[in-house]
Amino acid sequence: MKTEQSKLDRRAFFKLGGTAALGLAAAGCGSKPEAQSDPVAAAEPAVAKVTRHRRLGRTEFQVSDLGMGCGSIADPNVIRYAYDHGINCFDTAESYGNGDSETKIGQAMQYMDREKIFIVTKMGIDEYPDEQEIIDRYMKSLERLQTPYADALYMHGIADVKLITHEPFHIAVAKLKADGRLKHAGISSHGPRGDEPDSMEKVLGLAAEDGRFDVMLLSYGFTNQEEGENILKVCKDKDIGTTIMKSVTGLLEMPVLDPDNPSEQVQGWIDYVMGTGATREEAIERIRTYMERQKPEFEKGVAAAKPFMEKHGIKTQDELDYASLQWVLRNPDAHTIVPSMPNFDMLDKFLPLSGTEISDSGARLLEEYAAAYAARDCRFGCTECFGACPEQLPVSTIMRYAYYYQKQGRQKHAMQKYAKLGARNAGVCLDCDAPCVGACSRGVAVPARLFEAHGLLTMA
Ligand code: SF4
Ligand code: SF4
Incomplete structure (x- = not known):
């Protein structure tokens, strides 16, 4: 209502x-x-407004505790709505919607007091661009953003420590700062990716040591506590501003696997198998066989979740999402969280959380949940099971794309990223004997979860 x-x-x-x-x-x-x-x-x-601000490290900016992840923004009025409700940190990237996210922020820019907001944009530098290319690409970002300067330019999604010292980036940043076009350098990491093996903790730890980054974006949540807190501690020691992503973790709902009455997701699987030349009946049969094989793993996950939910009266995914964010909000070293909020409903859902935090007993519940239900959550950036897969599938990367799809409302972005993996996709799991079962020390049912992700990410 x-x-x-x-x-x-x-x-x-x-x-x-x-x-x-x-x-x-x-x-x-x-x-x-x-x-x-x-x-x-x-x-x-x-409608609730932001009620708490925190100092964003040595940038000295007083940032709203709830920021805005702008991965998929369909309507610039959403940005304006966020601003009017007190959000003052907008996190975008050159690659989000191929610049469309920056464009949408730019269309709302005239309605915001530029000095009262903190705009982050990010640039992928995997191809080792030279200084001029970095400057040219950044200036295009500013054009789309309709602003003379950004508050921070991040190296985007770094998974190879060699990039931290990519000198053309640092020279370009120094020039842009001198010209008044940029205030701070930053860096984000999700951990390992494809052939780039370095963990988020290693990347951001070395970046902090490097000394040239004033602000960072990291994933941190109750299911990824230790690594996130190690990074937050280093940032605190160096007075680096911290922005937090991927805090809404934990999935309570198991997919309904009924190929005869297919959900959207199951239809995605059927379409995929039919795309390999099978008839619909053959596709359903192959999926049924596969699901039978995976059933024990799924049942383990359900069995782990049920007692926890019953014991604590948690009934909906929303309840778990609120608790997940409040768990992060209780940590003053996490200066702002930037959940993806692509529409008004997501803003209405999360705005009341500003200024709140989870109680001690609530935090204990979540930690109990994390322990009992870890088998549903692949840890972003983990590489532990890579060696078990003869196809060398980037397991945690595929699970991350599924997260974009399911938890961030970024379906198109997730599917585009997944398509870029080409033949290294989880469709191959269907016909594999699954030597990866048991390879995850957290107990994640790797093939079952991957195929579930595949169904989502290949839907037409
Ligand atoms: S399934 Fe387990 S071992 Fe594999 S990447 Fe995810 S958390 Fe790591
Ligand atoms: S089931 Fe999938 S992830 Fe597991 S070993 Fe086979 S191809 Fe690799």
């Missing part, structure tokens, strides 16, 4: 001038409305 009300109020906002105002902005005719006369503020009822 509340969601319906919010949607109506947002419609009223657009009617009153929200969308039209953005049109004016694009034409260069708009002026920043005062907060009091802002139709967003006028139309919205008591």
Whole structure:
């Protein structure tokens, strides 16, 4: 009911001038409305606002504890809505939607007080670009963002420590800073990826030692406590600002595996197998055989989750998501979390969490959950089971793409990333004897989870 009300109020906002105002902005005719006369503020009822800020390390910026991951933004009004509700940190990248995320932020820029927001953009440097290419690409990011400067430029998704000292990046950053085009250098890491083997902890630890990065983006949550906390400690010692991703962890719902009455996901599997030349009946039969083989692993996962859920009365995925974020919010060394919030509903869902934190007993529950249910959560950046797979599938990378799909609402992005893996995809698991079973010390059912991810990521 509340969601319906919010949607109506947002419609009223657009009617009153929200969308039209953005049109004016694009034409260069708009002026920043005062907060009091802002139709967003006028139309919205008591939607929660950000209530807590933290110092973002040596950048000295007072950042909202809830920031915004801008991986997939369909509508610039979502950015404006976030800003009007107190979010002041926007995390984007050149690669998000091939620049579309930056463009959407740019379309909302005239409605935000530039000095009161912190804009992060990121650049992949795996191909070792030279200084001029870095400057040119960055200037295009600024154009899309419609701003004369970004607050931070991150090396994006670093999984090879050699890139940390890629001098053309640092020379370009120094020049951009001198020209007033950039304030800080930063770095993000998910840990190992494909042939790049370095862990998130190793990458960010060495980056902190390097001394040239003022702010970092890392994954940290109750199922990835130790590695995240080790990095946060180093950052605290060096006074580096920390932004946190992938905190919404834990999946309670098992997929319904009924090929005769297929869910979207199962239909994705059927489509994939049919794409290899099988008839629909043959595809269903192959999947049924595969699922029978994997059944014990699935049942183990369900059995681990059930007592925990019953004992603590956790019934919905939302309840678990709130608790996951509040678990991170209780740590003052995690300066801002930037969950992906691609739409109004996600903002309404997470905004009330600002200023809150999980209680001690709640944290204990989550830690209990992590221990009991670890078998459902592949640890981002882990490489432990790689050696067991004759196909050399990048297991944790594929699971991460499934996370983008399921937990971040970034279906298109996830599918595009997965398609780029080419033949190294989890479709091969269907016909494999699965020597990887038992290779994960956390107990993740590797083939079952991979094929589940494959079904999601290959849906047409
Ligand atoms: S399945 Fe287990 S061993 Fe394999 S990458 Fe994930 S957490 Fe690591
Ligand atoms: S089932 Fe998949 S992940 Fe496991 S060994 Fe076979 S191809 Fe590799």
